[in-house]
Amino acid sequence: MDAIVAERLTKCFNGLKAVDSVTFRVREGEIFGLLGPNGAGKTTLLKMLATLLKPTSGSARVCGYDVVSDADEVRRRIGVVFQEPTLDIKLTAFENLDFHARMYGMGKEERRRRIREVLRLVGLEDKADVLVENFSGGMQRRLEIARGLLHSPEVLFLDEPTLGLDVQTRKSIWEYIKERNEEEGVTVVVTTHYMEEAEFLCDRVAIMDFGKVIAAGTPESLKASCGSAVITIAVDGSAQSRSRNQDGVAEAERLAAILSELEFVEEAGVRGCGRGRGSVVEVNVRGSGETCIPELVLAAAKAGIGIKSLSFRKPTLEDVFLKLTGREIRDEGEGGFKDFVRWTHVLWHRRRR
Amino acid sequence: MKTKLADVINPSAIYTLWLRETIRFFRLRSRVLGSLGMPLFFLAFLALLPVEPSSVHGLRYIDFLAPGIIGMTLLFSSTFAGLSVIWDKEFGFLREIMVAPVSRVSIILGRIAGGMTTSMFQGILMLLAAFPMGFRIRGLPSGGEATTLAILIGVLLSVLFMILISATFIGMGVAFASKLKDMSGYSLVMNFLVFPIFFLSGALFPLDDFPRWMRMLAYADPLTYGVDALRRCLVGVGEFPLLLDFAALALSGAVTVWLGAYLFERAEG
Numbered sequence: 001m002d003a004i005v006a007e008r009l010t011k012c013f014n015g016l017k018a019v020d021s022v023t024f025r026v027r028e029g030e031i032f033g034l035l036g037p038n039g040a041g042k043t044t045l046l047k048m049l050a051t052l053l054k055p056t057s058g059s060a061r062v063c064g065y066d067v068v069s070d071a072d073e074v075r076r077r078i079g080v081v082f083q084e085p086t087l088d089i090k091l092t093a094f095e096n097l098d099f100h101a102r103m104y105g106m107g108k109e110e111r112r113r114r115i116r117e118v119l120r121l122v123g124l125e126d127k128a129d130v131l132v133e134n135f136s137g138g139m140q141r142r143l144e145i146a147r148g149l150l151h152s153p154e155v156l157f158l159d160e161p162t163l164g165l166d167v168q169t170r171k172s173i174w175e176y177i178k179e180r181n182e183e184e185g186v187t188v189v190v191t192t193h194y195m196e197e198a199e200f201l202c203d204r205v206a207i208m209d210f211g212k213v214i215a216a217g218t219p220e221s222l223k224a225s226c227g228s229a230v231i232t233i234a235v236d237g238s239a240q241s242r243s244r245n246q247d248g249v250a251e252a253e254r255l256a257a258i259l260s261e262l263e264f265v266e267e268a269g270v271r272g273c274g275r276g277r278g279s280v281v282e283v284n285v286r287g288s289g290e291t292c293i294p295e296l297v298l299a300a301a302k303a304g305i306g307i308k309s310l311s312f313r314k315p316t317l318e319d320v321f322l323k324l325t326g327r328e329i330r331d332e333g334e335g336g337f338k339d340f341v342r343w344t345h346v347l348w349h350r351r352r353r
Numbered sequence: 354m355k356t357k358l359a360d361v362i363n364p365s366a367i368y369t370l371w372l373r374e375t376i377r378f379f380r381l382r383s384r385v386l387g388s389l390g391m392p393l394f395f396l397a398f399l400a401l402l403p404v405e406p407s408s409v410h411g412l413r414y415i416d417f418l419a420p421g422i423i424g425m426t427l428l429f430s431s432t433f434a435g436l437s438v439i440w441d442k443e444f445g446f447l448r449e450i451m452v453a454p455v456s457r458v459s460i461i462l463g464r465i466a467g468g469m470t471t472s473m474f475q476g477i478l479m480l481l482a483a484f485p486m487g488f489r490i491r492g493l494p495s496g497g498e499a500t501t502l503a504i505l506i507g508v509l510l511s512v513l514f515m516i517l518i519s520a521t522f523i524g525m526g527v528a529f530a531s532k533l534k535d536m537s538g539y540s541l542v543m544n545f546l547v548f549p550i551f552f553l554s555g556a557l558f559p560l561d562d563f564p565r566w567m568r569m570l571a572y573a574d575p576l577t578y579g580v581d582a583l584r585r586c587l588v589g590v591g592e593f594p595l596l597l598d599f600a601a602l603a604l605s606g607a608v609t610v611w612l613g614a615y616l617f618e619r620a621e622g
Binding site: 050051052072073075076078080082084085086087088089090091095099100102103104105147 | 360365366369372377380444445449450452453455456
């Protein structure tokens with residue numbers, strides 16, 4: 001049976017479509033990722049599945065129950081860890097968990113046993129009687145995850161579970177989620193805009209952008225759509241005609257056009273990033289990536305284009321997103337100019353629909 | 354769809370919410386002290402005014418004032434308890450409550466039970482604080498001597514009225530909290546609603562002294578009946594029959610609690 005079935009799920013806020021006719025299924029026992037940039041509609045989608053927002057149209061079933069008409073049945077079977085903290089900081093860790101356990105109707109013995117269990121799992125057993133306001137961000141996060149699992153839910157929703165955490169804490173939380181999934185068989189739905197997170201954790205991923213799911217599948221199959229390897233070539237524009245072709249943009253474009261013709265090349269294009277903007281060519285290749293390199297170099301030499309450097313890597317989900325949308329998934333810090341540009345873009349896009 | 358009563362009214366969830374509220378309340382002792390400060394100073398300083406007994410139903414002013422100040426304490430602490438929904442919204446804990454498999458009715462009942470406990474506690478503390486300032490309970494039957502039985506009945510009845518006053522204003526607080534997005538609306542409610550309710554209630558001086566239009570407003574103020582009932586129960590003097598006080602407060606309590614529950618239910622988390 002499928003743990004989650006969403007059909008043409010839509011949510012509008014003041015006429016803007018935050019989630020736009022999304023259809024997908026999550027199988028029982030898998031870790032399913034919703035990957036996308038900020039503002040893609042992941043959190044709104046998750047809130048609808050967790051019965052906190054009513055869909056504008058479309059429907060969703062969680063554990064076989066409708067999220068609108070059977071909201072209480074759904075709530076009984078899910079655990080939710082929100083993006084923002086939702087702990088009572090004036091209570092101790094134990095009191096927070098005890099509150100949760102009581103709200104879910106757990107008996108006294110079961111409460112004690114499970115609270116001890118989950119506290120040990122997240123390594124907070126000696127902090128049970130400490131007020132949560134004295135916890136660090138990572139400790140609070142761990143406590144929230146422990147709480148989400150306390151009542152042994154069938155589906156656990158995690159909204160950006162490692163947002164703002166340091167690398168070590170993030171790693172340990174990933175491993176912890178994986179363990180819970182493997183040992184207790186809990187289905188996990190996780191939203192994230194970290195590709196590494198989606199790649200490390202998820203059995204399957206749906207990539208979201210502007211409220212829509214634009215691709216779905218296992219991380220491997222999604223990455224395979226970008227070929228077997230990504231080769232980045234920095235073009236040396238200084239060799240000739242520097243005065244005419246600043247930074248060798250034209251050279252790079254010429255090279256991309258030539259390489260696109262090669263039969264083992266999936267796609268080749270000029271990529272801009274930072275100061276080297278325009279003089280870098282990215283090539284997605286099929287087959288064994290390493291063996292392609294000599295041929296690429298040869299083709300460049302034949303055309304008389306100098307190569308400054310060349311690097312080789314496996315494709316990531318970032319490449320998938322880039323290929324599908326022409327943009328990068330990473331957010332460049334909040335409130336910056338790029339964010340502003342992105343948001344005007346978001347609004348413009350949605351108004352047009 | 355089948356709905357059982359146990360699904361709508363869930364005693365263990367109500368108890369859980371009540372428990373949390375009381376734990377928090379007694380943990381934040383400075384808040385208790387702080388919230389009692391204002392009514393305490395009102396009582397201490399106003400009681401010094403040279404008010405003729407003839408102008409306050411033939412009572413010493415402290416005896417007239419103390420029930421009013423207890424009403425004030427209940428008004429402020431209950432409204433605050435209701436508005437604490439906003440705190441939970443700001444600190445995110447409301448989400449944890451909203452996503453639990455507990456009906457909205459039980460959530461609101463738990464909150465009201467918790468708020469009632471804490472504001473009753475403050476009201477009774479205020480009552481006790483009035484004694485050293487010269488306040489004396491005379492019990493229910495007006496005039497005459499204060500018999501032990503009269504005092505006992507008076508105190509028990511006043512507790513009942515304290516409950517009704519609390520319910521009314523917690524309901525009001527929850528209704529506003531469901532509509533307000535953050536704490537910035539809080540002072541607006543406090544200054545433009547709670548203070549007028551207090552001044553109009555006849556807690557500080559008898560309604561007879563009000564101009565006619567103000568009396569009309571006072572009759573629409575639930576606290577007027579609350580203060581009147583407390584005065585009747587504790588010192589044996591009041592303007593309205595006790596039954597009218599009870600009916601008015603029961604009605605206002607039912608209305609605000611229903612309104613609070615209705616608006617809370619409709620608010621999306």
